Amino acid sequence: MTEPTHDEAHSGSLGSRLNWLRAAVLGANDGIISTAGLVVGVAGATSDRQTLLTAGLAGLLAGSMSMAAGEYVSVSTQRDSEKAALALEKRELQEQPEAELEELTELLEERGLTRDVAREAAEQLTERDALRAHARVELGIDPDDLTNPWNAAWASFLSFTVGALLPLLAIVLPPSDWRVPVTVVSVLAALVVTGWASAGLGAADPRRAVLRNVGGGALAMVVTYAAGALLG
Template identity: 80%
Template sequence: MTEPTNGSNDEGPDKAHDEAHGGALGSRLNWLRAAVLGANDGIVSTAGLVVGVAGATDDRAALLTAGLAGLLAGSMSMAAGEYVSVSTQRDSEMAALAYEKRELRDQPEAELEELTELLEGRGLTREVAREAAVQLTERDALNAHARVELGIDPDELTNPWHAAWASFLAFTVGALLPLLAIVLPPAGWRLLVTVVSVLAALVLTGWSSARTGGAEPGRAVLRNVVGGALAMGVTYAVGTLLGAAGV
């Protein structure tokens, strides 16, 4: 008798458990998107702000005021924007589910045929697709149509408050780094410490987001670093020009 190879064992149940299922992956990516967007915005926008001010003045009070104002305004803006965006998405999902519920009530046979055709389109034979559609309908018709037809998990609808708080906290944490880096060191070291800290943080957030999402980190890291460096360079140049002009 031929023994199973190690390769086939590696492709078995252990690998299946390592792979994220659709609902879990979607939920994780939604949180990841909000958190990474918030952190990157906090790092880059606050760094650009304080570096720009540093180009015009080395006054610690001015730098702290600008940094705190940017942190508060940015975190509130991110939270509000995320709440509105995710609320719109949730409203659309709820409306789609309500419409589907009415169709199931008014046209059960048509909806059963629709589910059969959708399953058939995924590679099942007509007979198997019909039997699967009947069983799914008997168990939970709305859930079956939501998942197969709409791509929605009724038990895991997006939560606008979760997304808003995630963005708020992520932006605040990200913004604290350049704020502390610009006000804590001695005047002669502030700019260097801030630039190095910000670029290192952008490498970390780019790598973390890519790895958590299952993507290659190289491009994400490069995008973060180039975008952050460009933002700081432009604002510092503007701040320097304004400072030299006595504005």
């Protein structure tokens, strides 16, 4: 059986990088919308710069920590599941190797190989590394590239923080009368960029993604500003 080509060998890592990039874009998008909604809502109640800065920083830290903790827990659970599946597969290979060889053959047949070719391929893969073969073909797991919860946590923390900084700076730096308009324009422009980027990474229609993104962000700012104005 031929060795994997360069493109095939790196397709998994490319997919992994695209997933992380997509997660980073979505994390930044969450940071933009949630922090913008918070600071615009507070701006509806008060024009005090210190209050706006305090609220924005609190929202940035709370949101980024929440995102990081959520990603860590989620990815840790996924990693534990992957390890458990690999441990079970290793035990089955030790206890019933013939049955596992037949299972691998059938899985390869389902992918379009003839019975004879599938059997030969299964035998060669088993001789080379049985656990790796079953992990990739049967479980869809790369034993050398298990998900890392710390990477996920840091990526979410940083992307949310970067996104949240935009509305925070936009609300505290301009003069009082310009704060809300500058923030709204800056946030909507940023949401166009993140919506377009997320659509591009997912090979989706960018116009719909941008409209959804901008519409959701605009609605969030309108609702929170109205609430702040009523309470203020």
